[in-house]
Amino acid sequence: MSDRREFRDLASPDTVRKIIDDLPIAALSETVSLTSARGRVLAERVDADIDVPGFDRASMDGYAVRGQDTFGASEAAPIDLERVGAVHAGEAPDITVGSGEAAEISTGAVMPSGADAVVIVERTQEHDDGSAVRVRDAVAPGDNVMIAGTDVAAGTRALGPGTQLTPREIGLLSALGVESVPVRGRPTVGIVSTGDELVRPGSPLDTSCGQIYDVNSYTIAAGVEEAGGETKLYPHTGDDYDEMERLLIEAAGECDLVLSSGSTSASAVDVIYNVIESRGNLRLHGVAVKPGKPMLVGELDGSAYIGLPGYPVSALTIFRTFVAPAIRSAAGQSDPQTATITGTMAVEERYTEGRLRFMPVGTVSNVEGETLVYPVDKGSGATTSLVEADGVVAVDPNTEYLAAGESVTVELFSPDVRPPTLFGIGEDDPVFSRILDNLSNPRYLAIGSREGRRRLRNGIPDIAVIAGEGNRSLDTVSLGSWTREWGLLVLTGNSANIEELADIIQMDQRFINRRADSGLRRELDTAVESLADDRDVSRRKLIQSIQGYERGAKGVESPARAVIQGNADVGLGLRISAAERGLEFIPVGIQQVTVEANPDRVEKPGVQELSNALDSNTTNIDSYPGYEH
Template structure:
């Protein structure tokens, strides 16, 4: 497949300005530039959890295979029912789950049936046993109006029909999907190869956990949040540690990451005024754009493709501030990686909640403020900001349970006004 040049993608956009790029346009460019990784493997269904399905799964059977009972009760002919009239039926046998009744049911007859039992010939209705009266080994009475023709019957193929897609390519397999595969007798599933992602932090001031903290230095938190977010996506990870602001070390790191991974994520070294080595190395090794995105936190970002040793990898150069790393990852990188995996992700859901206090906001940029979502006395959703929203305050992300999304054209928010909220549950 011929690789698309980033310049070709942005040349089609009349409003492209790398120094003032709206979030939605950045997302569009990223999605247009990247391609799924085409590598498929077969795994057992126990190993398929959270993997991306690489082909449609076509049901080889009908599920259920026969009309069957949804209740413990009595199977009967719906034509025997008479409105406003009790009905007494003769019991001629029993149908168990996994052991069908061998025979036909005539007028005025019924068969005792267990949940999941195959409907006997001639029967189309089940009356639950708790709705009956005067039951004996020989007969049972149905009071008037307790059941209608066709009630409590599961139809053949009602869940899945043989020959139709049970699961579609691009679906991320969840626990229910594993059960569905098992219900079809399918032991293995074709899935996309796990995406390999290399990541490292840049900066002479950074120290890894366990190292002494010299004056003016800080511990690197970004690799740990990236590790958690990438693990949740099901990527294979290459943690390359901290790389100092030195050209040879940076080149070695970029080349190694490129030659061993499908995507490379860095944090730090892309903002205005930062040491130029990181940006120079990105530009030297590939087709990379440097953006100032209309978002807060997370304005500076690099995106493109780098090349080394005959291989290429997609590059995401994220800012260095801890909260900015998480925000840019979730709103610009996450969907791109899922697309590379071959997944078909739905947009992250937004809820509406009333703001408990006024929020200051300038139109012309998208803001992501950390919030705490709860319910008021009437059970309606409400949200409050965690406090200071500085992009270096990682504690705010730890305390929050949601992100308040203030859109590009939106201005100040009055207390009590509705805002869009993205819950962290299932995301973080």
Template sequence: MLEAVNRVLAEDFTAPIDIPPFNRSAMDGYAVIASDTKGATQKQPVTLEVLGRTYAGDAATYKICSGQTVAVATGARIPAGADAVVMVEYTREDATVKKVQIFKEIERGKNVAVKGEDIQKGKIILQRGTWLRPQDIGLIASVGAKTVKVLRKPKVAVFSTGSELVEPGSELKTDVVLYDSNRYMLQGLIAEAGGEAVNLGICKDDEATIEAALKQALQYDVVVMSGGSSVGEKDYVPDVVNRAGKPGVVIHGVAMRPGSPTALSIVNGKPVISTPGYPVASYFAFYTFGRPLFHRMLGTSGLPEAKLTAKMASGIKLHSGMQTFLRVKINVAANKKGELQYLAEPVSAAAASIQRTLTGSDGVVIVSKNRLVKGQKVEVLLLRALESAASGV
């Protein structure tokens, strides 16, 4: 069942049992008939006969009548006849005479976890399309299930194009070659979005080589490639895709920065996403188009994205008519009233080639306007947890 973490539930999951499976104590104390405690105070306690003790896991052996009680531990079964539990802090027991004094009046049902209170038998507790988290796996295990049905991950072929690229780990023999980082980043993003990446390596800038790679890639559910999607002399990808099958390239060029050369295609029913070669552009192209595609294929909205509201620490002018992914650092500062607030400091407006703007940023502001002014409220999509900032607010 642990293999189901970060997978998508294939069908509604119905509880086969009640949780708790019986009425149980939510506190250490004494199981009582609530009406027996009427008027109990510190100065005028009610005295009850203690029949015995029961702990979590003990079988049902006691039944109480008026004037009687059973000492219960947290999680223990409530004895028949009892309808409330008085916390041990409001009692004093004399074990020598099997009596306990109750110093507080308690209402019926108090400190009792009722059968089926958490989970009711026959009820749907997780819906189809749920992105399973560790706590969901715990919920499934709590009702005794050892397995759960999940959807098959889409298999996604990934390859990079570029004669300047070499495999990480190999020697850089000249100063005009680069390590292929995009392919590894994309594989990580695919896994994060619920897909299973199939690494097809690097293609040189040659039409025949790219055509052969695409033919192999189309055996899988989705194709994601990096590089060659622009309109340069050696950007062969759009032409190769168009020859591979119908309808071919559907969108070539998107009003976003970074990532404008992105191409979206369908080849014989298979989605093909062509991301730019610049790492930051490739990242946001996949974020914008790849994640929603996989979530749609899996019938899920994915995990909720972590967001926060911040104020711009400084103003910035952006490209008009473009959706800009503005990377920001988040800081915490006090306003004039002494209240702590989040401040978003721009890291870079557009630079698609500066990979460190991804790792050096806390989050992204997606902006459709041509400028942001200092003090303006913005929504920040977090790229990582804000341990230091969160501790201050």
């Protein structure tokens, strides 16, 4: 009578995946240097500790001036300004630009004190004796100047947990001065090939007794490395029970996952399942696929164990189908993609410069999973353009425009790049940033409520976060809303005794605002306009009496940091910022924040994930200072 052991009930592929998902494969997180971080996956969120750039700098060659001194200047009516020196990139300016003066400045140089704009060199002409410069163009404050924090604002969410670190993310981290980062651990995978017939490559082969070279150890090891794991090869073992038990127990003690190949079928000599049953927990024996039916899954001495079939094709098929995704998940790695993808333009993009253009683009999927492509262009000096873009589209010199719906080919920056599961644009909000941390692979551009509304109307993002403006005429679906308390931020002690918004008018206090595209800035503008009406003065006159009102910071945390660092006396901000940074808070108002979804994307998995996260965070929102659901 044959001593064969039949397969147990064959498991469905879905069942196999669920069982493997429950295995303890993940390794502990670790901290690595930036030079060793490529390809790793962030374990924690990284916030910007500094502004990028860290100073107001010229974005063009020309002359640093006071914008108001150029008002009215034109080709027909130029204005002469006294030349008071020059500032070059990499040096600290030692001059001050006063009324009626100008300083020569190069691209990237620090703006000298007193200057708030740059007239490009092509619109100027220096007098022969160098004493003055003739200006033939009017500029407004901020023209041709990159304000500190314009690229990345200190305190903002730079990269979230789960972000795979490619050269573009490492470039951003470098710009932020980050030296080392916390990353997900790479699971160590021990590989044991079984069978008396196996011989390692490089050793002599005796075909007369059926010897074959060990193929599986090397093909599976390559697959493990590709999936983000680290391999440890063990000597192959024959079909001897005691030797097999010894080797498997050794591997289990040293690795997060043990993979064996061979000895998984139901014959009398294939006894590996007996080892697992006696020393661990055999949870599955056999899967309903072809090839690859012989398969074991279980635990061995506290480590995960998976037994692959002996035939190389079957072993590789099972590995790629079931094991590689589990290793990628444990290491936080994304599914592999090709380096080129095809999509359709989400919006029209015009181009008339007559040169080959490598247009940075981002990608987002619609509810059907089709790829939509949108242009991303913040200027050559902006580090975040690389992070927000997935690749480039080569635009032919003779192309005048790319039409919405036109098919394009995207050259990805890396084969590892994947479209975000959720793409959002809108207001910078500290609580929403925390919610984003719970999502699988979101991309969110905190560029203001106004821009969020505009792009949502154009159909590019999945969602927009809008503060203070409500839904208005947008044809959207609301996923949730909350309120946040806003007001003025001052140092502890409030030496200027500011008690309300009106107190900063005509006071010798330096104020720092938010940018005009921010919903918080719009809330303040409305309050100031109301004050102007009460005092029967123009809004413009009231604004001019607040020192620094027109100076707008990008990030919601930027004003708080400016007050702490002594760069401003009063800042516009939220109660949560004051509470978390030890500042005093003077309340001014309550603002509603709404998450609006593109109606065509409501059923998209990433939008559903956000909707569920918003529901699960409902009871937590009230726990943040100044927030109410």
